[in-house]
Amino acid sequence: MRSIKLTERNENIVIFPFMAQGHIIAFLGLALQIEQRGYNVIFVNTPINIKKLQQSLPPTSSIRLLEIPFNSSDDDDLPPGVENTDVLPPNLIFNLIKASVSLKPSFRQLISNLTTDCGGDPPLCIVADIFFGWSAEIAHEFGVFHSIFSCSGAFSLACYYSLWMNLPHLSSDSAAEFSFPNFPESGRFHTTQLAANMLVADGNDPPSVFHRKNLPAWSNSDGLLFNSVEELDMIGLAYFRRKLGRLVCPLGPILLPPGKRAGKSAGIAAEGCIEWLCTKPENSVVYISFGSNNTILASQMMQLAKALEEVNKNTNFIWVVRPPLGFDITAEFRAEEWLPEGFVERVVDDQKRGLIVAQWAPEGEILSHKSIGSFLTQCGWNSVLEGLSHGMPLMGWPMAVEQFFSTKFLAEEIGVCVEVARGFNVEVRHQDIVEKIELVMGQSEQGKELRRKAGEIKEMVEDAIRDQDGFKGSSVKAMDQFLNAALLMKEKTKNGLHTAK
Ligand SMILES: *[C@@H]1O[C@H](CO)[C@@H](O)[C@H](O)[C@H]1NC(C)=O
Ligand SMILES: *[C@@H]1O[C@H](CO)[C@@H](O)[C@H](O)[C@H]1NC(C)=O
Ligand SMILES: CC(=O)N[C@H]1CO[C@H](CO)[C@@H](O)[C@@H]1O
Numbered sequence: 001m002r003s004i005k006l007t008e009r010n011e012n013i014v015i016f017p018f019m020a021q022g023h024i025i026a027f028l029g030l031a032l033q034i035e036q037r038g039y040n041v042i043f044v045n046t047p048i049n050i051k052k053l054q055q056s057l058p059p060t061s062s063i064r065l066l067e068i069p070f071n072s073s074d075d076d077d078l079p080p081g082v083e084n085t086d087v088l089p090p091n092l093i094f095n096l097i098k099a100s101v102s103l104k105p106s107f108r109q110l111i112s113n114l115t116t117d118c119g120g121d122p123p124l125c126i127v128a129d130i131f132f133g134w135s136a137e138i139a140h141e142f143g144v145f146h147s148i149f150s151c152s153g154a155f156s157l158a159c160y161y162s163l164w165m166n167l168p169h170l171s172s173d174s175a176a177e178f179s180f181p182n183f184p185e186s187g188r189f190h191t192t193q194l195a196a197n198m199l200v201a202d203g204n205d206p207p208s209v210f211h212r213k214n215l216p217a218w219s220n221s222d223g224l225l226f227n228s229v230e231e232l233d234m235i236g237l238a239y240f241r242r243k244l245g246r247l248v249c250p251l252g253p254i255l256l257p258p259g260k261r262a263g264k265s266a267g268i269a270a271e272g273c274i275e276w277l278c279t280k281p282e283n284s285v286v287y288i289s290f291g292s293n294n295t296i297l298a299s300q301m302m303q304l305a306k307a308l309e310e311v312n313k314n315t316n317f318i319w320v321v322r323p324p325l326g327f328d329i330t331a332e333f334r335a336e337e338w339l340p341e342g343f344v345e346r347v348v349d350d351q352k353r354g355l356i357v358a359q360w361a362p363e364g365e366i367l368s369h370k371s372i373g374s375f376l377t378q379c380g381w382n383s384v385l386e387g388l389s390h391g392m393p394l395m396g397w398p399m400a401v402e403q404f405f406s407t408k409f410l411a412e413e414i415g416v417c418v419e420v421a422r423g424f425n426v427e428v429r430h431q432d433i434v435e436k437i438e439l440v441m442g443q444s445e446q447g448k449e450l451r452r453k454a455g456e457i458k459e460m461v462e463d464a465i466r467d468q469d470g471f472k473g474s475s476v477k478a479m480d481q482f483l484n485a486a487l488l489m490k491e492k493t494k495n496g497l498h499t500a501k
Pocket of ligand 1: 070071
């Protein structure tokens, strides 16, 4: 491992995501951007995640990977050796979040070591996960600028923040609706838009206790960074600016390192997909994917397949399938069992309207193909940004936590999405899915408006990261603002030390 040379005193920025694949990938995208600005990036995580990262880091990158030890205790109720949410069932994910607080002493030691290694010069800045509010205290102990980086958008994070702080659903009316205190501009919500542990939260349950300690700790941070875009996410960004009174910098869309297969073995090569897409008319294909580690109920899978068969015959699809909920998600896909009888023969083989891909597909390549007309997604924020960057109208099928809030935001505030289904508790009927697909793909005024809006957002998002001919987009400016704030604090700390002597 490269040690830092004292002679070339470039500034070090420490990047520290929570141990979940979506977070690690988004932080890696941020790390690569910061590296391009001429800073040394030190990427901190637990040993198993660092080993995985060693394989996915671009060969040209000089990002330094540093291990931090992590042992869960018996109280954490985690299977031994677990260091990433990807190997956990949904009901145990919170346990890893809670257990990650035990990283605190090791992280302090790590910052102390880095400072000693640099002859007493601490890192310029620490960029930590939303779950690591405690790290602000450590940063300030060393006089280091601290920021929190959110992988999700500001609107959904604002809902999340207000939800845990206020638990407004406890006083929801008979229609099971509620709204967020201090965030009325987010509109009305329904209890079906809440994750299971939010629904049962009463303030004394472990998630409430954790979040009500973690979220207020953000007020100790010096800045909140988002993988989002100022012009797109104004409502949520405004919420945090007034709530925290801190620097709030939307830096997105942060492009993820290309061609990552997220460790999945099955799948299809990009060439296969592109070849197939080239045989289809422009804007005729729906791309269906629920992210790298999600699936739906067996009954929902049947309804979705029926919808794809019944929908207007000019509509094609690429569907990334995994075994339904309750089965081993990495096992082989049994089409004859989980799809309607004869579906593959009729729709895929005879009509040639669909491509069914097991486990994984090259999302970036697919979404940039002109034959793709819309994206059916769980509305995880990384997928949303990828879809919007390619000008896709979205069909939202949220499944977890902030995805419900993002779907509502994109549908009601932005007008670039229709909600197709909601989680696993609301019944899904194939007739409804057919209707939504035909709306998004068809020639109705509403459909045209959705696609017009998607085109507008694509330009907005491209402009945000443009840095050419003297024009700086909002995300480029926000990155300048964040780095300048960190440099200014370091300057002040140094001067403070001088005057103290
Ligand atoms: C963590 O576990 C490893 C091996 O499982 C052990 O070597 C190490 O001492 C443990 N560390 C702590 C701080 O308990
Ligand atoms: C800090 O440095 C000491 C001494 O080199 C080393 O034993 C320890 O593992 C380091 N701790 C961390 C968290 O990097
Ligand atoms: C949330 C979720 O579905 N997690 C699954 C991700 O994949 C692993 C297997 O690789 C499963 O064990 C998890 O349940």
